[in-house]
Amino acid sequence: MKTYTIKSGDSLGSIAFKQLGATAKWREIAELNNIVNPSKIEVGQVLQLPIESEPEASTERADVIIIEEDPRVYYQYQNNPAKNFLGKKFRKGIYRRGVHTTEKFIEENPALLAGLKISKSEVNALLATSENEGNLDAVNTWDNSFMSFGMFQWTLGAGTAQGELPALIKLVKEKYPDAFEQFCGQFDVDVSADTNDTYGYLIYKNKKVNSDADKQFFRSNIVAYRFAAAGMDNRVCAVEVLHAINRFNLFYFNRIDKLGGNALFDLLSSEYAAALFLDNHVNRPAYLWPSVAKAVSNAGLSYDQLKNGGDREEMKVINQYLNIRETYGSSPMTDAKNRAAVTKRYLDAGKISASKGSFKSNRTLR
Incomplete structure (x- = not known):
């Protein structure tokens, strides 16, 4: 050990x-x-320190048996003595970190991602961020959001609140109806009609899941197993990647007053900047725009100078921004310095570019 x-x-x-x-x-x-x-x-x-293990075989099956050996929970198939690790008991449910990494999935499935009209540049920015988050089959049922799933830990939502998980499931239903049926439909799980591209509710047995009592079912170990199995299915993994990349639509391309009427993309458009901003938005979304605004001011540049400038001006602001985000707000980004080091490693390896305009989005094609 x-x-x-x-x-x-x-x-x-x-x-x-x-x-x-x-x-x-x-x-x-x-x-x-x-x-x-x-x-x-x-x-x-x-x-x-953990020893690396090979990913488990993927897929959901109906003949599953849940076995609890406190504090660990396993699943087993009938007529098969092999036990598979599902998760570890923690507080109100279980925690599963998962075994399927975004990097390995992307490396092995380029055609699948191309079919979803995901650009190479978007993949680059996501990869430089995803190490800071979870694995594709990660599951958490222990906190007040009842069920969190996947690389960005999309949740069911606390209490009566909407969650991001239904939006992910909606996208699976749109892109791969057969996968939706396998992991949700056959178990009477659907998405509500008012679920949009970001938030919504699930439907279970024709009832909207919008209360603590209704959401409690999604803490059960059998549901955790179904989500873990979904996270080992290539179709669902591809949609996770697409949904993660679609997050750029929430913060990168919209013009806002906090940035002098500009969009972030108008000002800082390198793959390096895009990756750093995605990382920030996943961890502390409310801090992103004000942190960048402060960085532009500290760099001594106007928005027009930055917008019309080149690589030098972009990097000057990024360096200011990286310092600011480490301490910005009442609850700064989690482990901001080391998260930035992950992204910088991709830059140093030539896997992402710091050149202004290098980030290319396929959002208009999707």
């Missing part, structure tokens, strides 16, 4: 980045060492 002794200045994110090559793997370290609060680690503490 590989171990690591915590040093001064370490965080779980920085340890995961240095020891495992991906900041997002801090969750695996936390789970393995029973760490509930990742900010409460001590110098000298010895951590066990």
Whole structure:
């Protein structure tokens, strides 16, 4: 078993980045060492580090049996003695970090993504962000959102609130009706008619799921299994990638007063900028626009100078922005410095470009 002794200045994110090559793997370290609060680690503490495992075989089946061996939960198929890990019990439900990474899926399925009209540039920006988030088959049923799923942990929504998960399922239904039927329809799960591209509600047995009592069913281990199985299906994974990329439509192309009537894309249009902004919007969406506005001011540039400038002006603002986002707001971005280091690694490896105008979106084709 590989171990690591915590040093001064370490965080779980920085340890995961240095020891495992991906900041997002801090969750695996936390789970393995029973760490509930990742900010409460001590110098000298010895951590066990996870051993990489191969992804499980994919697909949902009707003959599944759920086995609970506290604190772990497994699934097993009838007439098959093999047990498969589903998740670990935590608080009100279970936590599953998943095994299917975005990077590996994208690498192995270019044709599937091309069929969804996803550009290479959009893929580049997403890859430089996705390591900071979860795996494609990640599931969380333990918090007040009842069910969170996938790389960006789309949720069912707390209490009576709408959630982002129904919007993802709506997109699966539109793009791959057969996959929707396999993982949702045959189990009486649908999306409400008022679900839009971002938020909505599920329907279960012809009833809108919009209360704590109705959402409780989606905490059950059998539902967690169905979502985990969906996250191992290439069709659903492709829609996760598309839905994640569609997030740019929420913040990147809209003109707003906070940026002098400009859109972020008008001002900062490199793949590097796009990846950093997506990372920020997933983690602290409300902080993105004001952080950029402050960065432009600190760089001593006007919006027109930035809009009409080149690579030099763009990088000047990005450098200011990276410093600002580490401390901006009452609850700054989680592990902002190491998250930025992940994206920078993609830049240094030549996988994304810092050139102004290098980010190309296919949004008008979809």
